[in-house]
Amino acid sequence: MIQRLLVANRGEISLRIGRTARDLGIEYIAIYSDADKNALHVILSDRAYRVGPPESERSYLNMDRIISIAKEAGADAIHPGYGFLSENAEFAQKVIEAGLIFIGPPPEAMRLMGDKLQARKLAQKVGVPTVPGSKEGISTVEEGIEIAREIGFPVLLKAAMGGGGKGMRVVREEQEFASAFKLAQAEALGAFGDPTIYIEKFIENPRHVEMQIIADKYGNVVYLGERECSIQRRHQKIIEESPSPIMTPEKRKEMGEAAVELIKAAGYYNAGTVEFLVDNDLNFYFLEVNARLQVEHPVTEVRLGMDLVKEQIRVAEGEKLSFTQKDIEPRGWAIEARIYAEDPANNFFPSPGKITFLREPNGPYIRVDSGIYQGYEVPIYYDPMLSKLIAWGEDREEALNRLERALNEYIVFGIQTAIDFHKKIINDERFRRGDIHTGFLNEFHYSPVERKKEAALAGSLVFSIRSAMPSEPKGECLKESKWKIIGRELALKGGFDEILG
C-alpha cells in the first residue's frame, strides 16, 4: 500500500491528485520550481521540495532530480499528472527501476502509445479506423511537401510525441508549408524534447470525441463513457462535456468496445483516453491514445460518482477493478470550462501577472479544480490554465445554466481570463443546439461588450472619493477603520456574505 505519494507536476493537477491521496490517507509530496515557490499546490501540500529553476527543462522535466527527491522524501510512488513527464516512458521506466510505483500505464504501452505513428499502426491492425496520413515521421520540408501533395491539402502537422496542441499546425497551401513545419518542429522540440513531425489529412470540421478507459493489471478493461471536446482554440480544448450531444447508445458501445480492443492489444493498464475524430455521419476515426490522466477527467468523474485518481492508485497498487462494464451507468450531464489566463479579445494571448482579487464559484453541483488564490502571481513559464470549472445537471440545459451561473460568480481581477468568453460560447445558439465541431471557435466571433457608461459611472465615483481624501496613498481609497462599517453594510445588503467569506 502506498504511504507517501510524490506528484511530479504543478498547479491545479498536482493539488487535485494530492487531495485524493489525502482522502486515502496517503501523504502528499509536492515539488516546485523557483517560479512556483508560493503556488497553491505547494502551500497545501504535506511537504514540498524545490526541484529547480523556473524553466521546465531544468525543473518539472528533470527526471533524475524528481526521482532523487522522491527517494529523499521517502515517497513510495510517483504520479506524473498531465503534461510534463506524464507520457514519458523513459521516466516511467526510471521510476520503476528506482523501486518506486509509477501511477500510470506500463512504460512499454506508453512508448507504443506515445509514438503516435506506432499507435496508428496498432489501431489499423486491430481494425479501428484511422485518418489517412504519413506512415513515418518527416525530416525535411521537401519530403513533407511531397507527402502533403499526395494526400492533398489541407494537411495537419503533428508532433509524433505530442499532445495538447503543441507542435500542431494546419497547412492549407503549399507555400505555407515550410514556415509552419519549422514552427511545429521548434515547438515540438521545446515541449516534448523530440522534433519529429508527421502529417495527417486535415478533416474539415470534425467532432473530437474521446473515450475514457480504466484497466487493471489482469486484463480487465472498462470504458467509462465519452467526452465531447470539440470546442478548441489552437487545437487545445477549452470546453468539454459528457455525454456528447450526438452520441447514440449504439455508437457509444461501438466506440467504447473499439477503445477497449486497442487498449488490450497495447497491453495497457491504468487510466487512459482513446481519442477519435467523428464526422457528420457519425463515422469515427482513431486519433491517438492519451496515456495519462486527462485535464478534463472530472467531467467523467462527476457523472459516475467516481474518483479516477483513486482508481489509478488502486490499479497501481495491483488491485483488480472493483466494477465491470455493466456497473457503469453515467448520470445526467457534465460540462467543464477551462479557465485560462489569456485575452480572448486579443488572439488568446497569455496574460500572466498578479491576481489582485479573486472569488471562485461554489454551490450545488459545481466543482472548481483551481491552482490560484488572491495575491498569486501567474508565472510566465508554464501553461496558462488557472483552473477548471465543472458543472453537473440532470440534462444538458440544466448543466449549461448552472455553468453560466457559476461563471457569473467567478470574479478575477489583475489578469485577463477567458471567463466572459465562456459565457458567450455557452449562450451561442449553435452551441446550445449541440451543433459543434473542432472549427467552431474559428467561426465564432467574440468581442467583449462595450461598458463605457458603467465605466464612466464607476470611474467618476472612485475619482470623487479619491479627490475627497487627498491624504490617502494612491489606490488606497478607504481607511482600514472603515472596513468594519463596510462589512456591516455588506451583511445588511444580504447575499454578499459570500464576498466577505
Added chain:
Amino acid sequence: MKYWVEFEDGGFEVSIIDENGSKRIFLNGESSEVELLSLDGKNTYVAFVDGRPLIFQANFKSNGTLEISFPDRTHEMTIVKSIGRSGERRKAEQKGPRKVKSPMSGLIVDVMTEIGREVKKGEALLVLEAMKMRNEIKAPRDGVVKELKVSKGQTVEAGAVLLTIE
C-alpha cells in the same frame, strides 16, 4: 460635483450629488442612487446602482489615466473636474505612426522584418514565445517599418514598443 470622463473616442459628463448621506449620480440624462464600497480595502469595489451590484477594479496609471476593469472588460479614461457647463474637453490623440506593442512579456525568437521594409496588414513581423507558445506578431496596418526596437533573443515586457509602422 461635475466630472468630465474622457475615453479615446468621446466622453460623458457626470454629476455626483450628496443627498442625506446617500449619493445620486447623473449620467447621460439618467439619474441613479449609488453607493460605493471597497471589497478588499484597496481598489476593488462594488457600486450599488439603484441596488444593482456592479463589481469592478480601479487602477490609476502613472500617465494620469484611470483604468476601470470589469471581470470581462477594461476601459481606460481620463477624468477631470468640470468647470462650467461644457466641461474641459480634451482632444483625442492625433493619428500618427502606429506603435506595435508586445501583448505580453516573453522572448523574441524570430525577427522577420527590418527597418525600411514595406509591410502589409496581417504580415508576420516577429515571433514571440511565452508560456511555451510561439505567437506571431502581425502588422496592424499597411506601412513602412520606421523603428525596430527588438532583436532575436531579447526578452520583452508586456506593453513594450516592439516596432513602429508609419
